[in-house]
Amino acid sequence: MVLLFLLFIWEMVVKIADTPGWLLPAPTAILKEMISGFDRFSEHLLSTIVLSVGGFIIGCSVGLLVAILLHLLPKVQEAVYPLLILSQNVPVIVLAPLLVIWFGFGILPKIIVITLVCFFPVTIAALGGFRNTPPEMKHYLLMAGASKTQMFTKLEWPNSLPSLFSGLKISATYSVMGAVISEWLGAKKGIGVYMTLASSSFHTDRVFVAIFIIMILSLMFFCLISLCEKWLVKWRREA
Amino acid sequence: MGILELNHVSKSFNGRKVLDNISIKVQEGEFVTILGPSGSGKSTLFHLIGGLSAPHEGSIMLDEKNITGKRGFISYMPQQPALFPWRTVLENVLLGQELHEKRDVKKAISMISRAGLSGYEHALPNELSGGMKQRVAFIRALLSTQSLICLDEPFSALDDFTRLEMHQWLLSIWAEFKRTILFVTHNIDEALFLSDRIIVLSSNPAKIIHEVKVPFKRPRENDLMLRDEFLQLKKELYQAMGRA
Numbered sequence: 001m002v003l004l005f006l007l008f009i010w011e012m013v014v015k016i017a018d019t020p021g022w023l024l025p026a027p028t029a030i031l032k033e034m035i036s037g038f039d040r041f042s043e044h045l046l047s048t049i050v051l052s053v054g055g056f057i058i059g060c061s062v063g064l065l066v067a068i069l070l071h072l073l074p075k076v077q078e079a080v081y082p083l084l085i086l087s088q089n090v091p092v093i094v095l096a097p098l099l100v101i102w103f104g105f106g107i108l109p110k111i112i113v114i115t116l117v118c119f120f121p122v123t124i125a126a127l128g129g130f131r132n133t134p135p136e137m138k139h140y141l142l143m144a145g146a147s148k149t150q151m152f153t154k155l156e157w158p159n160s161l162p163s164l165f166s167g168l169k170i171s172a173t174y175s176v177m178g179a180v181i182s183e184w185l186g187a188k189k190g191i192g193v194y195m196t197l198a199s200s201s202f203h204t205d206r207v208f209v210a211i212f213i214i215m216i217l218s219l220m221f222f223c224l225i226s227l228c229e230k231w232l233v234k235w236r237r238e239a
Numbered sequence: 240m241g242i243l244e245l246n247h248v249s250k251s252f253n254g255r256k257v258l259d260n261i262s263i264k265v266q267e268g269e270f271v272t273i274l275g276p277s278g279s280g281k282s283t284l285f286h287l288i289g290g291l292s293a294p295h296e297g298s299i300m301l302d303e304k305n306i307t308g309k310r311g312f313i314s315y316m317p318q319q320p321a322l323f324p325w326r327t328v329l330e331n332v333l334l335g336q337e338l339h340e341k342r343d344v345k346k347a348i349s350m351i352s353r354a355g356l357s358g359y360e361h362a363l364p365n366e367l368s369g370g371m372k373q374r375v376a377f378i379r380a381l382l383s384t385q386s387l388i389c390l391d392e393p394f395s396a397l398d399d400f401t402r403l404e405m406h407q408w409l410l411s412i413w414a415e416f417k418r419t420i421l422f423v424t425h426n427i428d429e430a431l432f433l434s435d436r437i438i439v440l441s442s443n444p445a446k447i448i449h450e451v452k453v454p455f456k457r458p459r460e461n462d463l464m465l466r467d468e469f470l471q472l473k474k475e476l477y478q479a480m481g482r483a
Contacts, residue, residue: 136318136319137323142310143290143315144311144314144334144335144338145290145338146338154337158323161325233325234325234363235325
């Protein structure tokens with residue numbers, strides 16, 4: 001509702017002020033472009049979806065793997081944790097051209113960019129989940145003679161699922177952004193390419209189309225992860 | 240089986256003695272309660288028996304095997320039920336067996352119904368009341384493969400009504416499955432009502448200061464708590480604890 005209202009105000013402002021289309025197009029104009037230009041757009045869209053889903057899966061797997069390794073090796077965790085945070089302080093926009101210099105224009109630098117964006121929320125969330133294991137349950141398993149592996153598979157892993165999923169949700173929305181940024185680097189197809197082409201030829205309506213599509217895509221990823229969560233995590237953490 | 244022997248067990252933390260020369264022998268099928276004030280090192284004693292840490296002196300034997308500092312030889316019911324919220328009642332109850340790779344679903348289901356929880360096999364723990372959770376935790380302990388069950392103040396978080404009900408329930412199910420039980424509490428009534436023998440601990444450091452054999456016949460009824468001989472023993476224990 002709020003969204004519709006905002007769009008309505010936007011529409012009115014553009015109409016009243018008679019803003020030229022290359023400066024700020026009206027929502028209806030954007031919608032029109034979205035529908036009429038869909039054929040042109042669809043191949044870009046598909047390429048971005050494939051890239052972000054692929055990047056998301058690889059990025060989250062890396063993130064999860066790092067989390068499990070660090071959890072099982074607490075000494076390493078102490079040493080590596082600051083590095084993890086530092087890895088997030090490098091601006092992706094700066095890093096991206098460097099990756100192209102190192103790895104060329106193929107798929108690899110793009111996957112690296114998305115992975116870099118995606119793995120961090122997952123790692124932090126999973127580590128937090130592992131660490132938040134209720135002491136009385138840990139205690140029970142220890143007394144019952146559980147091995148370290150059983151401790152992990154029967155207690156720490158299922159216990160971390162809710163927080164892991166919040167990490168996955170953040171990563172899912174980031175992955176689309178990561179994909180678009182990586183496409184700016186030099187791709188043949190993708191929303192990122194479409195966007196650069198549109199803005200350099202003052203097709204502002206198409207820029208907005210790209211923005212909206214990115215938002216919708218992120219939202220869809222988010223909802224998909226939420227659905228998985230609902231399906232896998234039926235229990236609620238007790239307050 | 241299920242004969243537990245503690246021989247001159249002592250334990251200190253940071254140079255402060257917590258347990259001082261504790262020797263206890265629990266016979267097969269016996270219900271022994273350790274009674275002591277809060278913070279008297281009762282939980283530490285359980286940690287030692289459970290093998291979470293090793294005593295500084297003395298040894299712990301179970302069925303003539305030395306289990307000092309070894310884990311996995313007792314089954315355990317903690318103060319909070321510590322049920323796993325993502326597992327159903329049935330899966331929770333099977334957890335103890337699962338660790339040793341011997342699942343017996345049939346027996347588990349019959350035990351659940353014996354506990355008055357039939358229909359709840361596939362419920363999640365957060366749908367249960369406090370008393371029901373403790374029943375599940377006890378069945379989990381009972382179904383575990385070990386011969387000795389240690390209960391660490393399992394009913395201290397329940398209200399009085401539920402607690403009385405749980406006492407009856409515990410005794411009836413124990414009468415059926417006769418396992419050796421080591422029970423820890425700071426509640427004198429509870430200790431007298433449930434056990435065959437009561438060992439009173441002092442605090443700082445914990446020493447055995449008194450031992451009482453409880454002569455009441457089983458099965459025990461609730462009105463036992465109002466009888467003279469019960470009150471007499473209660474008085475004796477009360478005085479013993481006063482010296483603690």
